[in-house]
Amino acid sequence: MIEESGRDVMLGFGKQKQVTEYEADGESERVYHEIKQTLRVTGINLNFRTWAGYEKFFPAMWDAMRPLAETRAFETAADCVRAEAVRAADKLLRLENQSRAALGESQAYQLRAALDLYQYINPKLLVFTSAVKLALDGAQPERGGKASADVELIERGVPARMYPMEMVSSEPEEERIKELFEDIKQTLSLSSINSDYRTLALWPDYLSAGWKKLKPIVQGDEFKRASDNLRETARKLAHTLPFPVPLSRERLEELGEDADEIATTTEKFERLLPSLIINIALFSLDWKTPETLVQSPFPARPRRNAVQGGAR
Template identity: 30%
Template structure:
C-alpha cells in the first residue's frame, strides 16, 4: 500500500466551496463534465471545495475523467463500498424500522429515506477515490495505475438531487442536532449527507443518536482506518491513461495558491470521507427490512 497514513490537518483549513450556481465559464463546463462522468445529481462538497483552486481541480478531473465510468472505476467503487458496509456491520447498527413504524412512517416514506441513502452510499465512494488520488499526487507519490481504463461500464440512471436542510433552514431542534454532529465529528461544517437525512427529522434524530454511540466507541477509528486504507490502495491502482504526474498536479495547484494550502484542503476531505462512508453505511444497515415491516404493520 502507498505510504499515506490517515491524517487530520491541524488546524482544520477553511474551505470555500464554489456552488454550482456560481460556477461560470470553464469551471461550469468542468462541473458539467464531473456530474456526467461520475453520474451524480450534484457536485459533492469535496469537488466544490477543490474547485476553489480551478487550475488544480481542472487538471485533476481531466486526468480522472477518462477512467470514471469505466469498469475498473466502477469495480473499485463497489469494492470500496463493500468494505465500508462490512466495517459498519461490525459496529452492530441497531434496527430502526420498528421505531419509525411506531412513529407513523409508512413503507413508501421509508423507501424514500433508503433512496436518499443510496445516493450517498454510491456517491461517497467516487469522491473518496478522487480525494485519495489528489493527496497521493500532491504528496509526491506516483500514480502508477493499473492498466488501461477500458470501455465504459453500463450507465446507471442518475438519481434526483436530494433536498437539503441547510443550517439557515433549521429550526432550533435541527440546529442543535447539527451542532452535536459538528462537535462529535470534530468538523466545522455538516456534510451534505446529514443535511439530506434531516429532511426527515423524526427519523434522523434517533438515527444520529445510534450512530453517535458508535462514533465514540474505542474501536470506531479502527474500522474507519480500514476504509481509508482500502481507498488508498484502490485509488492508486486505477488506470492513469493521461499519465498525470505528481509534478504536474503540484504545478497546477501552485498556479492557484501554495501547494501546502491546497494540500491542507485535500487532506481534510481525504481524512473525513472514510468516516462519512462508514457512517452512511451504518445508517443504511439500520434500514434493512428483514420482513419485520409486514409483521409490525399487521
C-alpha cells in the same frame, strides 16, 4: 478531534468559500456538469464544492482525473470500498432506528432512495480523493500507463431512479436541526456539515433518533479502526488505477495556487470520508441486508463500443 502535528484540530477547510451549483459559472459550471455525467450522480458533494473555490486548480484537477473516473477500474475500486464499509458496519452495533416506523410509505421510499444515493457516491469520492492526494504527494498508480485499448469505460449519465441531491440549508432556521448539526460537527470534528446529514435532515425525527444511536458508536475504538482501515484500502486501490494523474504541486504553483493549502484540504477530505461511508452503511443496514448493501445500488453498464481514447 484529530491529532495533527501534536495539536488537536478540527476537520475544517480554512476560509475557502464553497461554490454551490447555483453559483457555478464558466469553468466550474462545465466541470460540475461533467462530474454529474461521469460519476453518475444527481448533485455536487462537499469535496467538489470546496475544491471549486480554487478557481484554477479545480478544472485542472478534474481534467487530470476524468480519464480515470470514467473507467471500469475506478468503478470497481469504489465497489470494493463500499463492500468493506458494509462488512465493517455489520460488525458494529445496529442503529435500529425506531422512528422509521413512523414514516409513511412515500417518505420511507424517498429516505431509502436518499441513502442509496450516498451509499453509491461516497465510496467513489474516497477513491477519487485518494488518487488526487497520491498525485499531489508525487506518487502515481502502479499500473499507470496501461494501454488505452485495455481499459473499459462505463456508461455516462445519472441513473434514472437516483434520488435528487436535495438537502436542508447548512444553516437551518429550525432550532432543533441547528442544534443537531452542531452536535454532529462537534462530535465528528467538522467545520462544515456534510451533504449526507443535510439530506437526512429532510426527515428530522429520523436523523435525530439515528444520531443518538450513532454518536456513541463513532466515538468507539472499533469504529475508528474500521475508518482507518477503509482509508488504507482506498489508498491501495487508488494506487492500482490504470492511468497516471498529470497533477503535481509544481503544476499547482504554475497555476498560481497555494499547493500546500490544497494538499491539506485534500488530506482532510481523505480523513473525513471513511467514517462518513461507514455511517451511511449503518443507517442503510436498518433497511437492507448486508448481502444487498455490498452490491452497488446503481451498477454501471459498459459504455457501448468504447474504450479510453476511442471506439473499438
